[in-house]
Amino acid sequence: MFKSPNQTKTMSRPSTLLVLAMVLGSGIAQAEKGSGYYGYGQVATPEQIAGWDIDVRPDGLGLPEGSGTAEEGEWIYEEKCAACHGSFGEGVDGYPSLAGGEGTLSGDGRPHKTIGSYWNYTSTVFDYINRAMPYTAPRSLEPDEVYSLTAYLLFMNYIIDDETFELNQDTLSTVRLPNEPNFIPDERPDTDNTRCMSECRDAAAIEIKSQASPSLAEELAAAQGGDSETAAESSPAVATVGKSVYDQSCMLCHGSGLAGAPKVGDIDQWQARTAAGMTTLYKHAIEGYQGDAGVMPAKGGFMNLSDDDVKAAVDYMVQESQ
DSSP states (O other): OOOBTTBOOOOOHHHHHHHHHHHHHHHHHHHHHOTTOOSOSOOOOHHHHHHHOOOOOTTSTTOOSOEEOHHHHHHHHHHHTHHHHOTTSOOSTTOOOOSOOTTOSSSSSOOOOOTTTTOOOHHHHHHHHHHHOSTTSTTOSOHHHHHHHHHHHHHHTTSOOOTTOOEETTTGGGOOOTTGGGOOOOOSOOOOOOOOOSSOOOGGGOOOOOOOOOOHHHHHHHHHTSOHHHHHHSHHHHHHHHHHHIIIIIHHHHTTTGGGOOOTTOHHHHHHHHTTOHHHHHHHHHHOEEOSSOEEOGGGGOTTSOHHHHHHHHHHHHHTTO
8 A cells, every 4th residue: 555665565454444444433523523623612502502592583483481461561660670761761861762752763853763663573672671681680580571571661662552461472473563664674695705815914014003901900010010919909009990990981970970870079979878888889889789879780881890990990989089
């Protein structure tokens, strides 16, 4: 089979069979793993796939078992949604309104896009609530609660007129939103770029315009010429980190009082919150909290922040509000 100038004997039959078996075995193993297997990772289990497979189609495919009515949804809405979206779906402090706006899409004024005036499918309402609401605790609602909230929002927009109408796997797809006919399919074909691995640009000629920032502690340590642990221990360093976090992640709400957030500098608002103790204040800022006056998303929605970064920002805001 293989021959060198100084060797005229061919590979023996047993050796040939061994090589053939190894090649075939490798091919069979690769076929079992499937095309695109790169030698790392593991096959997702049905349970893992089910955790991600939560989308709902307009025809109702993907809806979970459960049911709910607008009558039941009203109480859930008042408890978990009204603080941001208003008792009548009008929207509060910049949060989106969910009702109204009929006829504004074709008028001369600013379109008012709500479930009743703009959204296309009832399944979109269910899917969004199920996937992302409430803002401070997404994926925390049970299917019956999602069905009830969806029914209440449909009732609020006069799309269903019976508050006892049961929304479930079978009935949800039968409820059509007014603006559905105005959504048209995009008939343009899908296109893919052809991968090119030749005549590539010279790496030295590529200019980096921006890059991910280092953590705030590392950034501060670099500026002070020390290490991050030493920087974090000093009071001025913590204050600097706190202001940096505040400027980047907190100022939008706490600088203006958006969504009921206590404004930095408002002594009365902050005294009411620090009265519960700094441990409680830290906990609410890190884990999220819904109070009588507003909603605090976990870490303000910036889950990339460390707990120490959030605490530093709280310390800064409290210090500036004394």
